[in-house]
Amino acid sequence: MDGERDGATGLASEADKGAVRFERVSKRFGGIAALHEISLVIQPGEFMTLLGPSGCGKTTLLNLIAGFFSPDGGEIRIGGERVNDVPTYKREVGMMFQNYALFPHMTVAANIGYGLKARRVARSEIERRLREVLALVRLVGYDDRKPRELSGGQQQRVALARALVINPKVLLLDEPFSALDKNLRASMQVELREIQRKLGVTTVFVTHDQSEAxxxxxxxxxxxxxxxRQLGTPQDIYRRPCERFVASFVGDANVLRGRIAGIDGARAIVTLGAAQIAVPAEPLRGAAASASVDLFVRPEQLRLTGPGESCAGNGTIVAQIYQGGHVDVYVECAELSPSRLLARLSGPQALRGWPLGARVGVAVSADEAIAFTA
Ligand SMILES: Nc1ncnc2c1ncn2[C@@H]1O[C@H](COP(=O)(O)OP(=O)(O)O)[C@@H](O)[C@H]1O
Ligand SMILES: [Mg+2]
Known part of the structure; x- marks a missing residue:
């Protein structure tokens, strides 16, 4: 959006521009510890998401970056500079918050230009940046509309433009799409990510929706x-959750009853019914020999087998739910789990191959399960 970002020299001299660093940051509200000694480094240009249930401290963390709250302990840095005592208006952060509505009586242009005007940016410069940002969010020609004359998606794009027009070091987004319907939400997600990549702006995005994250x-x-609880790429988090909470909060999981058969370096072997399953040993560190474990298996890693094929246990198909691209098949298998198991099957045979009431074997794909002590 701004010429400085395009040239190689501009990038090099600003290598650290968007980095956000938290060092043992704590925040209390009266008796409640909203954040406990958070340490976190966000790289320049990175799209970082804070994911967790309501009340876990996501908005508080965002407010600390924005400077709406100051920490009770620890240090916050933006672009290398300590900002603990720097007021919001000097932090150069762009924000799009849940309850950060557009001004209803102002035009699109006035809404977007508001922050620049408040910063006493020259009128010609405001005009130039307005043109750029309207093109970026695909709202060229909408300058004079009022928010009520826009669709929900267009209003969201105005709010995004307002956050970006100040050329922020960091873009902060707090559940920005939670009020949108599913289709609009999906298209806004794609659009946001494209714009974020194009600008290379460091972004912190808050959501409680795991698939969005x-x-x-x-x-x-x-x-x-x-x-x-865990910091990593989406694949790390989904395939190698480090603890039970992460495994159950992110993605669907079947929980099967197993027992440790042995631990050899980084791998542990777990007995599951008639099968032996290899799992990462790390989450089982310190567990007693032959301790009971809960084996977490994603629905797409649970396999159904026919008579005579090797499997961990036998069960009965109790429900089949056609989902278009795949079929969710529920299996009762008391010897492996007290709850119904979910297998997510793809391909045209999935519906016909496993009819209701059929007896099936249940097996687990190699190297795709994680065990935690029960
Ligand atoms: N301004 C505030 N005053 C008092 N308590 C607050 C305030 N903001 C947040 N909290 C408390 O801090 C905790 C974390 O809240 P929050 O960061 O809003 O969670 P999230 O955004 O993950 O839902 C909650 O227990 C909440 O009640
Ligand atoms: Mg919140």
């Missing part, structure tokens, strides 16, 4: 009760 982020931080 998995699809958008370079990395995500899974939070609960004021702490970061």
């Amino acid at each position: 998995l699809s958008l982020s370079d990395r995500l931080a899974v939070m609960s009760e004021g702490r970061i």
Whole structure:
């Protein structure tokens, strides 16, 4: 959006521009510890998502970056500069918050230009940036509309333009699409990610929606009760959750009853019914020999087998739900789990191959399960 970002020299001299660094940052509200000694480094240009249930501290963390709150302990840096005592208007952060509505009586142009005017940017410069940002969010020609004359998606794009027009070091987004219907939400997600990549702006995105977090982020931080439970790429988090909370909060999981058969370096072998399953040993560190474990298996990693094929246990198909691209098949298998198991099958045979009431074998794909002590 701004010429400085395009040239190689501009980038080099600003290499650290968007980095956000939290060092043992804590925040309390009265008796409640909203954040406990959070340490987190966000790289310049990175799209970082904070994911977690309501009340886990996501908005508080965002407010600390924005400067709406100051931390009770620890240090916050933006672009290398310590900002603990720097007021919001000097932090150069762009914000799009849930309850950060457009001014209804102002035109699109006035809404977007508001922050620049407040910063006493020259009128000709405001005009130039307005042209750029309207093109970026595909709203050329909408300058004179009022918010009520726009669709929901267009209003969202105005809010995004307003956050971007100040050329922020960091873009902060707090559940920006949670009020939109599914289709609009999906198209706004794609659009946001394209714009973010084009500008290379460091972005911190808050959501409680795991599929949104998995699809958008370079990395995500899974939070609960004021702490970061795991930080990693979407694939890391989905395939190698480090603890039970992360495994059950992100993605669907079947929980099967197993027992440790042995641990050899980085791998552990778990007995599951008639099968032996290899899992990462790390989450089982310190567990007693032959301890009971809960084996977490994603629905697409649970396989159904026919008579005579090897499997961990036998069960009965109790439900089949056609989902278009795949079929969700539910299996009762008391010897492996007290709950119904979910297998997610693709391909045209999935519906015909596993009819209701059929007896099936249940097997787990190699190297795709994670065990935690029960
Ligand atoms: N301004 C505030 N005053 C008092 N308590 C607050 C305030 N903001 C947040 N909290 C509390 O801090 C915790 C974290 O809240 P928040 O960061 O809003 O969570 P999230 O955005 O993940 O839903 C909650 O227990 C919430 O009630
Ligand atoms: Mg919140």
